[in-house]
Amino acid sequence: xxxADLGGRQATAALTSPYAIExxxxxxxxxxxxANKDINIAIPRGTIHGIIGENGAGKSTLMSxxxxxxxxxxxxxxxxxxxxxxxDSQSAIRAGIGMVFQHFKLVQNFTxxxxxxxxxxxxxxxxxxxxxxxxxLGDLSREYELDVDPDALIENxxxxxxxxxxxxxxxxxxxxxxxxxxxxGVLTPDEADHLFRILRGLRDQGKTIVLITHKLREIxxxxxxxxxxxxxxxxxxxxxxxxxxxxxxxxxxxxxVLLEVVKNPAKSGEIIxxxxxxxVKDEHGVTRLKGVSFDIRAGExxxxxxxxxxxxxxxxxxxGGIAPASGVVVLNGAELPLTGPRANGKARRDAGxxxxxxxxxSLGLIMDFAAWENVAFGYHDDPRYQKNAWLMDNDALRxxxxxxxxxxxxxxxxxxxxxxxxxxxxxxKLVVAREMDRNPDLLLIGQPTRGVDIGAIEFIHKxxxxxxxxxxxxxxxxxxxxxxxxxxxxVLVMFDGQIMGERLPAQxxxxxxxxxxxxxxxx
Amino acid sequence: MTKLPTWADVGLVPLISLTLAALVxxxxxxxxxxxxxxxxxVMVNGALGSSYAWGYTLYYATSFIFTGLAVTxxxxxxxxxxxxxxxxxxxxxxxxxxxxxxxxxxxxxxxxAAMFGAALFGAAWAAIPAYLQAKRGSPIVIxxxxxxxxxxxxxxxxxxxxLRPDGQMDPASANFPAGAHVPQFQEIPILQGLFQRFGADxxxxxxxxxxxxYQQVPANVTFFIAIAACVLVWVMLWHTxxxxxxxxxxxxxxxxxxxxxxxxxxIMIAMLISGALAGLMAINNVMGQAERLVQNSASGAWFxxxxxxxxxxxxxxxxxxxxxxxxxxxxxxxxxxxxTDIPIELxxxxxxxxxxxxxxxxxxxxxxxxxxxxxxxxx
Numbered sequence: 001x002x003x004a005d006l007g008g009r010q011a012t013a014a015l016t017s018p019y020a021i022e023x024x025x026x027x028x029x030x031x032x033x034x035a036n037k038d039i040n041i042a043i044p045r046g047t048i049h050g051i052i053g054e055n056g057a058g059k060s061t062l063m064s065x066x067x068x069x070x071x072x073x074x075x076x077x078x079x080x081x082x083x084x085x086x087x088d089s090q091s092a093i094r095a096g097i098g099m100v101f102q103h104f105k106l107v108q109n110f111t112x113x114x115x116x117x118x119x120x121x122x123x124x125x126x127x128x129x130x131x132x133x134x135x136x137l138g139d140l141s142r143e144y145e146l147d148v149d150p151d152a153l154i155e156n157x158x159x160x161x162x163x164x165x166x167x168x169x170x171x172x173x174x175x176x177x178x179x180x181x182x183x184x185g186v187l188t189p190d191e192a193d194h195l196f197r198i199l200r201g202l203r204d205q206g207k208t209i210v211l212i213t214h215k216l217r218e219i220x221x222x223x224x225x226x227x228x229x230x231x232x233x234x235x236x237x238x239x240x241x242x243x244x245x246x247x248x249x250x251x252x253x254x255x256x257v258l259l260e261v262v263k264n265p266a267k268s269g270e271i272i273x274x275x276x277x278x279x280v281k282d283e284h285g286v287t288r289l290k291g292v293s294f295d296i297r298a299g300e301x302x303x304x305x306x307x308x309x310x311x312x313x314x315x316x317x318x319x320g321g322i323a324p325a326s327g328v329v330v331l332n333g334a335e336l337p338l339t340g341p342r343a344n345g346k347a348r349r350d351a352g353x354x355x356x357x358x359x360x361x362s363l364g365l366i367m368d369f370a371a372w373e374n375v376a377f378g379y380h381d382d383p384r385y386q387k388n389a390w391l392m393d394n395d396a397l398r399x400x401x402x403x404x405x406x407x408x409x410x411x412x413x414x415x416x417x418x419x420x421x422x423x424x425x426x427x428x429k430l431v432v433a434r435e436m437d438r439n440p441d442l443l444l445i446g447q448p449t450r451g452v453d454i455g456a457i458e459f460i461h462k463x464x465x466x467x468x469x470x471x472x473x474x475x476x477x478x479x480x481x482x483x484x485x486x487x488x489x490x491v492l493v494m495f496d497g498q499i500m501g502e503r504l505p506a507q508x509x510x511x512x513x514x515x516x517x518x519x520x521x522x523x
Numbered sequence: 524m525t526k527l528p529t530w531a532d533v534g535l536v537p538l539i540s541l542t543l544a545a546l547v548x549x550x551x552x553x554x555x556x557x558x559x560x561x562x563x564x565v566m567v568n569g570a571l572g573s574s575y576a577w578g579y580t581l582y583y584a585t586s587f588i589f590t591g592l593a594v595t596x597x598x599x600x601x602x603x604x605x606x607x608x609x610x611x612x613x614x615x616x617x618x619x620x621x622x623x624x625x626x627x628x629x630x631x632x633x634x635x636a637a638m639f640g641a642a643l644f645g646a647a648w649a650a651i652p653a654y655l656q657a658k659r660g661s662p663i664v665i666x667x668x669x670x671x672x673x674x675x676x677x678x679x680x681x682x683x684x685x686l687r688p689d690g691q692m693d694p695a696s697a698n699f700p701a702g703a704h705v706p707q708f709q710e711i712p713i714l715q716g717l718f719q720r721f722g723a724d725x726x727x728x729x730x731x732x733x734x735x736x737y738q739q740v741p742a743n744v745t746f747f748i749a750i751a752a753c754v755l756v757w758v759m760l761w762h763t764x765x766x767x768x769x770x771x772x773x774x775x776x777x778x779x780x781x782x783x784x785x786x787x788x789x790i791m792i793a794m795l796i797s798g799a800l801a802g803l804m805a806i807n808n809v810m811g812q813a814e815r816l817v818q819n820s821a822s823g824a825w826f827x828x829x830x831x832x833x834x835x836x837x838x839x840x841x842x843x844x845x846x847x848x849x850x851x852x853x854x855x856x857x858x859x860x861x862x863t864d865i866p867i868e869l870x871x872x873x874x875x876x877x878x879x880x881x882x883x884x885x886x887x888x889x890x891x892x893x894x895x896x897x898x899x900x901x902x
Contacts, residue, residue: 322781346783355781363781366774373767378782380767391762 017081020045020177020208021066021097026075028061035061037232039075043177043225048199048209050219050240053229054252054453055423059212062229063179067099068092079177098170102182104162108155112148112165113137116172133172140171144201145194160191167198178202179210182451184218188307189481189514196222214252214453216245228252253455261486263465268489269298272473273319273442278327278338280314289314290497291327296442296473301464303488303505304477307517311497312477313358316446319475320355321348322363332441349378354435356428358446358477364431367420371410372401374419375434408433409459425456432460436467443467446477461487481510495519527892533841537834537881539888541848544880548873557865569858570851574717576858578708578740583824584850585742585807588749590828591835591842592756593800597663598837599760600793601773602656606667607801608825609674610645614802615809616678617644619686619696619816627702634705634744637810638803645802646795648674653794657787663794675819682818696816705744705811709737743811749846752800753839759796760839769793801825827853827874833882845881852877 019042026039036058043049053059064070066077068086077084079095086092092099106115113133122129134150141147148157148164157165163183170178180199184192199209199222211223219226220240227237228251236251249257273296280289289311296302304312318325324339331351337343348355357363365374376385376397384400387393401415410422410429419427428448436443445464449457464487468474478484484491485505493500493516500516527536549559570580590607597604604610617640627633652666679694686696709718718738720728728736760766772779772789780786809820827849834848835841856870880888 320781321783341785344783344785345781349783357781362775363778366771366778368774369771373771376767377771377778380764380771380782386764391758392764392767394762 017078018044019078020080021210022076022078022081023062023066024076024078026062026065026072026077028065028070028072034232036065036072039229039234041227041234041237043208043210045080045208046203046206047224048203048211048222050223050226051210051212051229052214052216052219052226052248052252054214054455055425055451056453057229057252058232059229060181063099063181063210063212066092066179067097093173093175096174096176098167098173098175098178100163100166100170100178100180100183104166106154106162106165109153111151111153112157112168113150115154115165116150116169118169120173136172137168140168143205144198146171146198158191160187160194163187163191163195164198171202175207177208177210179212181212182214183211184213184215188479192218216248216454219248220245230254249454252453257454257458261461261465263487264469266300266468266489267471268300269471271295272298272332273475274328274330275319276328276330278315278318278325278329280311280318280323280325282314288497289318289325292494292497292499294492294499294502296475298441298473299468299471300489301468301474301476301487303484303491304475304494305481305484305491305513305517306479306494308479310494310517312494313446314497315494316355316358316444316475316477319348319353320357320444321345321353345378346381349438349440352441354438354440354443356431356435356443356445356448358450360427360431365419365427368418370416370418371405371422371430372398372415374430375401375404375415377434379434379438404433404437405430407437408463423453424451425453428452428460429456432463436463439470440472442473442475444475444477447479448476449478449480449483481513484513485510493517527889527896531892531896532889533836536885536888536892539892540880540885541877543884543888544873544876547876547880551869551872551876552865555865557863562859562863562865562869565858565862566851566855569862570855574708575738575740576854578718578738578742579854579857580742580847580850581708581746582741582743582807582812582850583853584846585746585749585811586804586824587827587831587846587849588753588843589800589804589807590824591831591846592752592839593797593804594829594832595835595837595839595842596756596760596769596800597793597797598832599766599773600769600789601776602790602793602797603664604649604667604794604797604801605664605829606652606669606671606825607649607797607828609667609671610648610798610801611804611825612671612674612678612820613648614641614645615805615816615820616681617641617802618805618809619699622699622703622810623686623697625702626700629702630705633703634806634810637703638748638806641802641805642799643802645800645805646798649794649798649801650791653791653798656794657790678816679818682816686816694818699810699814703810704814705806707743707811708740708746711744741812743807745807745811748803748806750843752803753843756800757839765792830874830878830882833878848877849874 021043023039023041026036028036039062051059061070065072066086068088068091071087077086084095086095107118113130116137117129117133137150146164146168148161148168154162154165183195187195203209213219223240225237226240226248228235228248230252276293277291278289279287279291282288292315294302304315306312314323317323318338319329321344324343326338329336329338331353336351361367366377385393385397398415402413405413405415408429410426410433422430448460448464452460464474476487488505491503491505491513493513495517496519503513552559552562570576590611593607594604618637621637621640622633648670652663652670655661655666656663682694682696687694688697708714715737718740720736720738722728730736760770768784768789771782772784772786776786804824805820809816813820831842831845831849835845852870852874856867856873859865859869860867
C-alpha cells in the first residue's frame with residue numbers, strides 16, 4: 001500500500017456525509033446464537049463514540065465485522081457516506097479504519113519502527129520505509145503526546161507504551177477512524193489518563209474514535225456520544241452529557257443496578273490469618289515480596305491496594321501455596337508450611353483457604369475443559385466427586401456444577417460447555433462459585449472483577465460481602481481503587497514488595513492512597 | 524471460525540483427508556507409470572481380501588494400538604514421548620527374559636508374567652528421561668531419543684554376548700519354550716473356522732492325522748489385550764482422578780500447580796504409563812509372532828504410533844480405528860511390493876501422505892468445511 005504523507009487525508013468522496021461510519025441493519029449469527037441483531041448506528045465524524053455493553057453483548061462481534069474479521073449475514077456498512085464491503089482487514093485499512101486490540105498484535109523482538117512499518121513497507125528494501133516512518137512518528141508524537149522511542153524493542157516497553165505503538169501503527173496507515181477495544185483493561189490509572197488525552201487530541205484533529213468499554217467512568221469522562229448494546233441489539237444511542245452512569249448501567253443490564261456497594265459495619269472476631277515477615281523470591285532470585293506482616297480477623301475484608309506488579313501477586317501465590325516463601329503464616333492457630341511438598345494448593349484448600357486467582361484464564365481455569373471439569377479443579381480428590389476408590393463420579397460433578405451455576409447465576413447454565421465459551425464475567429462467576437461454595441475460613445481473591453461486566457460485578461461484590469458477614473476472613477487484592485475503597489474494612493497499600501501503611505476506607509481518600517501506591521507517604 | 528457439527532468434525536474431516544491422500548497417492552502412481560486402480564485392488568485384496576490378509580492387518584494394527592496409546596497418554600500430560608521405540612525394545616527384552624526364565628506350564632500364566640515384564644521394562648526405560656524432565660527440565664523429546672539409541676546398543680550387546688545360544692549365527696535369543704506360545708488367530712477355537720484351508724477341489728485340506736489344516740497368521744490374542752488397553756486408557760483418562768490430573772497438567776502446568784497437582788508426580792506417572800504401554804507392544808511382536816528376541820523388533824511401529832495418535836485425535840477409539848487403517852496400509856503396501864512392479868517404498872509414500880493430510884493438513888480441511896457450513900447456516 002502506498003503511504004502518502006500524513007496530511008493526505010481521505011480524498012474526495014469524504015466530506016459529503018457528516019458521519020464517519022454508518023451501520024445499517026447489521027446482523028450476524030454464530031450457529032443458533034444471534035450475536036448482532038439488526039444493528040443501526042451512525043457515528044459523526046470528529047467525535048469520540050463510546051460503545052458500551054456487558055461481556056457477550058455483541059460489541060466485539062460488531063467491531064470485528066467493521067474490521068473485516070467477520071462478514072455480516074446482512075446489513076450495510078457506510079464509510080463517509082459511501083457503501084463499502086469489508087471482507088478482510090486490508091480493506092478496512094484502505095477504508096481508513098484502524099483498530100487497537102485488547103491484546104496487542106506486536107512483534108516482541110522488533111523495534112517500534114519495525115513494528116509500525118510491518119505490512120506497510122514501501123518495497124523490498126526497508127531503509128527508505130524506516131526513514132519515512134521515523135519522520136512521521138516524530139510528527140505524530142509531537143502532535144498527539146504519542147511519544148515512544150522509535151528504536152526501543154517492544155519487549156522493553158511498558159504496556160501503556162505498547163498501546164501507543166498500536167495507535168501509531170493505525171495512524172501510520174492513515175486511519176481516520178480508530179477503534180479501541182477495552183483499551184484501559186491493562187493500563188494503570190495514570191496511563192489511562194494519558195491515553196484519553198491522546199484520544200481527545202486525535203478527535204480535535206478531526207479523527208473519529210470508537211471506544212469499546214464496559215467501564216462507565218471512562219464513557220462519562222471521555223466520550224461525546226454513547227451507544228449501549230445488550231444481548232446483540234443496540235438499545236440506545238445518547239449524548240453523553242444527557243445521561244448518567246446509573247441510566248447507562250440500567251440500559252446495559254436491563255434492570256436497575258446498584259453501583260455502590262451496600263454493606264453493614266464489620267463485626268470482626270478472632271484472628272484467622274496471621275502473616276509475619278512473609279517474603280517471596282521469583283525464579284531469578286529477585287525478592288518480590290519483602291517481608292510483609294498483617295493479620296486478618298474473622299468477619300473482615302482486608303484490601304490490598306497497589307499498582308500491579310508491586311508484590312500483590314506474589315502475596316496471593318505464597319498464601320495460596322503456589323510459590324514457595326519464607327516467614328511465618330498461621331491459619332486458625334496452626335502454622336502452614338511455606339516450602340516443600342506440603343506447601344501446595346491442595347494442602348491450603350484442605351486447611352480452609354480458598355483462592356480466586358488474579359488471572360482466571362491461566363491459573364483459575366483450564367480453558368479447554370468443560371465447566372463441570374473446572375468445578376472439580378483443585379477439588380478433584382473431594383470424596384463427593386468419587387464413585388468408588390477408582391473412578392470419579394462425573395455425573396455427580398455435573399449435577400453439582402448445575403447447582404452451582406444456578407446459585408451463582410452462571411450463564412449459559414450448561415455444565416458441558418467449555419470454559420473458553422463463557423464470557424469473562426461468567427468465567428469469573430464459575431471460579432467464584434467453586435471457591436466460595438466450599439465455605440472457606442479464608443478467601444484469597446485477586447482482581448475479582450477484572451474484565452467482568454457490571455451485572456456480574458454487583459453479584460460478585462455481594463458474594464464477597466456475604467462471606468464476610470458469615471464470619472469469614474477475606475483478603476482482597478485489586479488494582480481498582482474504587483473496589484478496594486468500597487469493599488474493604490481495612491486497606492493496606494503495597495509498593496515495591498512492602499506495605500506502605502494501613503488506612504481505614506472512611507478516613508482516607510483516593511489521593512492519599514494513590515500517593516502511597518506511588519511509594520510516597522510514611523506509615 | 525465456525526464450529527463444525529460433531530459428526531463432521533470426527534467423521535467427515537478424516538474421511539475427506541483420507542480421500543485427498545488417496546487422490547494424491549493415485550497421482551504419484553500415475554506419475555511413475557502405474558495404474559492406481561490396480562494398486563488399490565491389490566492393496567485391498569492383500570490387506571482385507573481374505574482372513575489370511577486380515578490376520579496380518581490386525582497383527583500390525585495391534586502393535587500400532589499400543590504405540591498410539593503410549594503416545595497419547597504422554598501427550599495428554601503435555602509430553603511428547605518421541606523415543607518410545609527404545610521403551611518398546613526394552614519391553615521386548617522384558618518379554619524375552621520372562622519367557623526364557625521358566626518352562627511355562629500354560630500360555631495364560633506366561634502371558635500374564637510376560638506382560639508384567641514388558642510393562643516393567645518399558646516403564647523403567649521411560650523413568651529416567653521422565654525424572655530428568657521433571658527435576659531438571661531436560662526436554663523429553665531429546666532424552667527419549669537418546670535413550671532409544673542406548674536401548675538399541677544395549678540390545679545388540681545382550682543379543683550378541685548374553686542371550687544368543689551357543690552355536691547360533693544371528694544375534695537373537697533362543698526360541699521361547701512351547702509353554703510361552705500364545706494362541707494365534709487360527710488356534711483360537713471361535714475364530715479357527717475362518718482360517719481353514721481348502722484345496723482346489725473346494726474340500727478342506729487335512730493333515731497327516733486327518734485333522735483340518737489352517738492358515739498361519741501372526742495376529743494373536745494380544746489383539747484383544749490391545750482392545751482392553753484402549754478401554755482402560757479411556758477410563759483412566761476420563762474417569763479417574765489421575766486422568767483428570769494428567770489432562771489438567773497437560774493443558775496448563777501453571778494452573779495445575781494452582782490446583783495442587785504436583786508436576787513431578789504427573790510427569791513421572793504419565794511417562795511410566797506411556798513406557799509401559801510401549802513395552803506391552805512387545806507382547807504382540809516378540810511373544811505373539813517371533814517367539815524369540817531379535818534386533819530392531821519394534822522397528823518403525825513407533826513412528827506410525829505417533830501418526831496413529833495424531834489421526835486418532837488422542838482418543839482411544841480414534842486410535843483403534845487409525846491403527847486398523849495403518850495396519851491396512853502397512854499390509855496392503857507389502858502386498859503391492861510382492862504382487863506388482865510398484866516398489867515397496869511406495870508404502871512409505873502413501874503412509875506419509877496419509878499422515879500429511881490427516882495430521883498436518885487436517886486444519887485446512889476443517890477450515891474449508893467450516894466455511895461451507897457457515898454458508899449453509901447463513902442461507
